Each structure stands twice: as C-alpha cells, then as structure tokens.
Amino acid sequence: MTSRADRFRRIADRCRAKPGQFGLREHAVYLVRSSWSGASFGEGTQEETVVPIQVAHQQPPKVRFPSQRELALGMMGEGDLEIGPFTPNYGPGGFDRDDLNGSKLVVGETLLIRVVGPQAPLPGVMYRFKNVNVDRALRVTLVCKPAGVS
Amino acid sequence: MSSNYGGFGGTKFPAAQVASASELDPGHKSLLGLLETAINSELGDAWASVLARVRDGNFLKQYVGQKPVGSVCDFEPTEQQRTQFKANFPLLAVYREGEPELWYPNQYLHQKQTWAVDWILGPVQADQIPQLGRFAIAVGRVICRAIEYARHLDYQEGVCQFQGEFAHIKPVSVNGPGVQRAAAEDAGSGYYGLTVILETWEREHDENDTDPYGINANYMIGAPVDTIEAFEGFDTTLEVDPPDPPSGD
Numbered sequence: 001m002t003s004r005a006d007r008f009r010r011i012a013d014r015c016r017a018k019p020g021q022f023g024l025r026e027h028a029v030y031l032v033r034s035s036w037s038g039a040s041f042g043e044g045t046q047e048e049t050v051v052p053i054q055v056a057h058q059q060p061p062k063v064r065f066p067s068q069r070e071l072a073l074g075m076m077g078e079g080d081l082e083i084g085p086f087t088p089n090y091g092p093g094g095f096d097r098d099d100l101n102g103s104k105l106v107v108g109e110t111l112l113i114r115v116v117g118p119q120a121p122l123p124g125v126m127y128r129f130k131n132v133n134v135d136r137a138l139r140v141t142l143v144c145k146p147a148g149v150s
Numbered sequence: 151m152s153s154n155y156g157g158f159g160g161t162k163f164p165a166a167q168v169a170s171a172s173e174l175d176p177g178h179k180s181l182l183g184l185l186e187t188a189i190n191s192e193l194g195d196a197w198a199s200v201l202a203r204v205r206d207g208n209f210l211k212q213y214v215g216q217k218p219v220g221s222v223c224d225f226e227p228t229e230q231q232r233t234q235f236k237a238n239f240p241l242l243a244v245y246r247e248g249e250p251e252l253w254y255p256n257q258y259l260h261q262k263q264t265w266a267v268d269w270i271l272g273p274v275q276a277d278q279i280p281q282l283g284r285f286a287i288a289v290g291r292v293i294c295r296a297i298e299y300a301r302h303l304d305y306q307e308g309v310c311q312f313q314g315e316f317a318h319i320k321p322v323s324v325n326g327p328g329v330q331r332a333a334a335e336d337a338g339s340g341y342y343g344l345t346v347i348l349e350t351w352e353r354e355h356d357e358n359d360t361d362p363y364g365i366n367a368n369y370m371i372g373a374p375v376d377t378i379e380a381f382e383g384f385d386t387t388l389e390v391d392p393p394d395p396p397s398g399d
Contacts, residue, residue, distance in 0.1 A: 038170060039170070040222065040224075041221075041223065041235060041237075043170050043171070043172070044170075102236055105236035106236065107220075107221060107236050107237060107238050108221070108235065108236065108237070109235065109236055110234050110235045110236075111234065111235075111236070112234060128230070128233050128234050129233050130233070145230075147234065
C-alpha cells in the first residue's frame with residue numbers, strides 16, 4: 001500500500017519525464033562510484049560502478065548551466081551545474097537519496113557525477129557535489145562543480 | 151634504457167616499472183607510513199579511553215575500537231577533495247606543500263621542501279574540545295618525536311627511515327589544535343584538528359654516488375643508543391648543518 005506522499009511523488013516524477021520524452025533533455029547524468037585494487041585509495045586498478053540518475057520512464061533529468069545573470073549575481077559559480085529536479089524514492093520509482101550522501105560508500109571509495117551531452121562530449125565531464133538541495137518535499141536538485149576545479 | 155642522471159632525493163633514474171606511483175617518491179611513502187604507525191602505537195590506548203567517554207550520538211562513537219588514525223591520504227584534504235572520497239576520522243594527511251626552494255650550495259642541486267602533516271578529527275562539538283584538543287596536542291608531539299627518531303619500533307621492524315630519501319628533516323612548527331586549515335570552510339569554521347609543518351632537504355646525486363646523503367646528525371642528540379647505532383656506517387657528514395639558501399637579495 002502506497003502512502004499519500006508516494007502518490008504525490010509518483011505524479012511529480014511522471015510530469016518530469018515529459019520533456020525527456022519530447023527529446024528536450026540532452027544530457028545524461030550518472031553517479032560514478034569508484035574503488036581501487038591497490039593497498040590505498042587511488043592505487044591500483046580502478047573499478048567503477050555507474051548508476052544513472054533518471055526520472056520516470058528512464059528519462060534523463062533536467063541539466064542546467066548557469067546564465068550570465070546568475071553568474072553576475074553570484075547565485076551560481078563559474079563552471080557550476082544544476083541537475084534536477086528529480087524525485088525522491090517512492091516505492092517503485094524515484095531516486096534513493098542515500099546514493100547521494102556517501103553513506104553507502106566504503107572507506108577509500110570516491111563518488112562523482114558524470115555528465116554526458118552536447119556541453120560535455122564523450123567520455124563526459126566529471127563533477128563533484130557542491131550542494132544536495134532537498135528544500136522541497138517532491139524534489140531534489142544537485143549543484144555540482146567540475147571535479148578538477150577548487 | 152640508458153641514463154646517467156643518477157637521482158634526486160629518493161627518486162632514481164631511469165625509474166623502473168613501479169607497482170605503485172608512491173615508489174617514485176619513497177620519502178613521502180616513508181613519512182606517511184612512519185607517522186601513521188607512530189600515532190597508532192603511541193596513542194592507541196589513550197584514544198580508546200577518550201572514545202569510551204564520548205557520549206552516544208556523537209559522530210566519533212562510530213569509531214570506538216578503531217585507531218587514532220582512521221584513514222590516511224597523501225594529498226591536501228581540501229573541501230574540494232573531501233567531497234569526493236569517503237574516509238574514516240581521524241584523517242592523517244601528509245603532503246608536500248608550497249613552492250620548494252632550489253639552489254646550488256655546491257655542485258649538487260638542493261631542494262628545500264615544506265610538508266604539512268594534518269591530523270583532522272572532524273566536526274567536533276564545543277563540549278568535546280577540552281578532551282580532544284589535548285589529545286591533538288599529544289598527536290603533534292608524537293609526530294615530532296617520530297621525525298626526530300626517524301623510526302618507530304612497530305614500523306618496518308624499527309628500521310631507520312629516510313636514508314637515501316632526505317638529506318635533512320625536521321619539524322618546524324605546529325598549527326593548532328583548532329579549526330584545521332586544510333579542512334577550513336569560509337569564515338573560520340570547519341573541522342577540528344592539528345597541523346605539523348616539516349622541512350626536508352633533498353639533493354640530486356650522481357649515478358655512481360653510493361652514499362650521497364645522510365640524516366642530520368643533530369637530530370640524533372638525545373636519541374637512544376640503539377638509534378644512534380643504527381646509523382653507524384651511515385655517512386652523516388655531507389649534509390650536517392646544510393648551508394642556508396640564498397636570501398634573494
């Protein structure tokens with residue numbers, strides 16, 4: 001039996017899939033969890049576990065690069081990227097927030113985000129978490145920074 | 151492969167295939183290993199007793215039964231880095247810092263390098279600072295002793311470290327305990343910890359140099375007899391009291 005909250009989330013998730021179904025979501029987003037075979041972190045062979053971040057019907061989420069106005073006003077930083085909104089877990093759908101907060105990682109593993117699309121040609125661009133915004137009940141957004149920029 | 155470049159510090163040329171890139175900077179590997187072992191061995195029991203008094207619900211409670219070095223890393227653990235990997239606290243980080251000075255006091259190029267040794271405890275609450283702050287002071291003192299002795303009985307069976315890697319090594323200053331600088335956010339908030347700054351001297355050497363460098367014998371003063379004996383036959387004359395670098399005038 002699903003809760004009322006889950007029903008709201010399912011509706012929101014299906015609405016979020018519409019732009020993707022019309023072909024308007026150009027960027028695919030993946031969580032990339034890496035571990036290493038060596039004695040310490042970063043040593044040896046890297047093994048990746050890749051999980052796509054998606055909304056309903058396996059559609060990619062919205063990916064937004066900052067406008068000049070947002071940069072000028074300091075609302076987002078140079079190189080920042082906003083991913084989402086996507087929907088928190090609701091039974092059969094949504095995205096598990098524990099996948100975003102690192103609680104499932106083993107010590108020495110890394111968690112990054114790979115974005116692939118017109119603004120991030122193959123093999124894609126790696127981003128790190130800056131903020132996980134959970135300020136609304138039905139949505140999660142991520143603000144990310146390129147992994148190589150301090 | 152042919153080469154007559156000899157080496158620089160602990161790096162030998164031509165470098166053979168390596169199982170790990172850390173073999174290209176063996177001094178760094180020795181420092182990290184020695185300090186981790188020294189802190190865990192010297193303060194392990196004290197850490198257990200400190201953790202036993204941490205109240206339930208504090209993040210440190212999850213580390214009961216673990217050592218005072220939960221994880222190590224060999225780079226500066228800035229916010230940019232820490233959002234990318236998972237580590238246990240306390241985190242020990244040892245890394246080269248800043249812009250090393252290069253000059254020729256004799257025919258060999260020398261490099262004076264600053265190192266930072268960060269021991270980062272994590273998001274400590276105010277009521278725990280009295281205990282954990284004092285523990286951090288003890289960690290700083292163990293780091294200094296480990297550098298002075300250049301070995302620990304529990305690390306590689308007590309073998310003296312840094313031979314052939316550093317011509318000279320010494321602790322220079324201690325920063326903290328307080329908000330740890332590498333882990334600091336804006337406006338002075340951030341993770342609690344302590345940083346010890348070290349200084350090393352490395353020098354290039356010829357291909358056929360068999361014993362081109364030594365540990366500064368000044369740091370053997372006061373050391374136990376067996377430590378000094380461990381250096382017997384080891385040339386400490388070349389780099390004792392190395393000349394100052396140019397002042398830049």
